[in-house]
Amino acid sequence: MAKTAKSLFHTLPHCFLRSQLFKPNCRNLSSHVKYSIEVNNQKDFLRVSLKSRVLNLSFEYLLDNNVHSFDPISSQRMENIVDVNQNVDLIDWRLNDDNKLELFWGDKRTTFFDLSLLEESSKLKQVFWDSSSFNKLIWSRAIDVNGLNGSECEKSMDQFYGLFARYGVVFVKNVEANESATKKLCEKMGIISRTYYGADMWTVAADGKHADTFATNLAIRTHTDNTYFDAPLGVQVFHCLSHDGSGGETLLVDGLNISRLLRQKDQKSYNTLTRVPIRYRYLDPGKAMFKASGPMITEECEGFPSLKQFRYNDYDRDIDQSHLSLEDQRAFFKALRKAAILIQSPENEVTLKLSPGLVVFIDNWRVLHGRNSFTGNRVLCGCYMERHDWRSKAALAQF
Structure with missing residues (x-):
């Protein structure tokens, strides 16, 4: 299972605070969506809080969903999961202006995860009704x-x-x-x-x-x-x-x-x-x-x-x-x-x-x-x- 390196515990630029869990100040994910991110070095996951829900994302999940693993035209997944090295430490990360998490791994790879896609997938909400409504x-x-x-x-x-x-x-x-x-x-x-x-x-x-x-x-x-x-x-x-x-x-x-x-x-x-x-x-x-x-x-x-x-x-x-x-x-x-x-x-x-x-x-x-x-x-x-x-x-x- 992926492990979090001790080097995570430093002050990250602009929005991360030193504590057992890193908690950023809220910034806009888009013009109307707020986010926050936490990492737990014992649980090995990132917790992402969007406007509509809170998600726990394992490092394995983040590795598997690297933006560059998808074909830019068809949006189909191109990387074979057999080739994904999951036994790797997360060294550092930062949030870019285009709402992509830039993730730095112990095997010297850098991957990107698009946070906005998580918010988009939650937009279609069913609304219940009865005879009065x-x-x-x-x-x-x-x-x-x-x-x-x-x-x-x-x-x-x-x-x-x-x-x-x-x-x-x-x-x-x-x-x-x-x-x-x-x-x-x-x-x-x-x-x-x-x-x-x-x-x-x-x-x-x-x-x-x-x-x-x-x-x-x-x-x-x-x-x-x-x-x-x-x-x-x-x-x-x-x-x-x-x-x-x-x-x-x-x-x-x-x-x-x-x-x-x-x-x-x-x-x-x-x-x-x-x-x-x-x-x-x-x-x-x-x-x-x-x-x-x-x-x-x-x-x-x-x-x-x-x-x-x-x-x-x-x-x-x-x-x-x-x-x-x-x-x-x-x-x-x-x-x-x-x-x-x-x-x-x-x-x-x-x-x-x-x-x-x-x-x-x-x-x-x-x-x-x-x-x-x-x-x-x-x-x-x-x-x-x-x-x-x-x-x-x-x-x-x-x-």
Whole structure:
């Protein structure tokens, strides 16, 4: 393991103070970000405090992420980790004006670490919502389709992707109420996924053509789609083209908010739902059978409150959960019921009426959707879209 040399303990130029831990005075990392740096010669790491978080960076990590180890054009890592000498002392370091740490090692190497990249990676923050905050955070920010086509197109698209990254739901209004206009909008915003359910766009009516409750007029409890796929499709799009009856209101629930509440109320149940994989199944007799498994809640690598995926569909939960131990069976069904109570709570469930001209884009890895029962003829069109494409565009819109 890398070791810190005693020669570290001297006064560094401008901003470092002599003590057991070196602590610099705060300086600007950028025009709005403050930093501080500490080193501990017993723990062998640098502690970097950014505006949004504090990170402990091992010397091995700093050696592996030398700025000059990356191709300047592709940004791909070019150095083989096998060739990285990790058994080396850190002799000294300094912060340059371009926010790069210059690190001087005992084998006479000098490497550079770009602090600003750590701050950039923390900009996309998810924001939870419930029925009381939905109107202010999301509904009131519906984007006019004309803005996506006019002189403010770039600004409107950045707003679109930013809203999607933060809240997982975006509405676009004043779209022509037909499948062609809906498809045109979707193609402008990203990549339409081709699926088992049909090429590009689909149209849904209560016609019983599929072995699924969506092809009926029954109420559907909130859920995420494609839990029976290894990688559920990322974005769900709905556009109500017509409805000559009553009911059929759309239901939305924020999986991030459910995760937050469950974690607050019952940490043990939350841990169970992040740990225990559950099997899901879809059967269309004589046509298809899909099976997949995964936990209900998957955190991003930095942990809560960053949610990677909320996978939940009580309709498609497989009867075969024989992989679970008796202990896990008991823990899971107890935790599942507690989560379902939160999901179906009026405080957490948003009810709204989709009307012709209003298109909703839903993050299927976060936001649950459902509907109330209805009368009359109700026709929806929509599609699935690639989520990774949108996450890329949302990230680019931040810089």
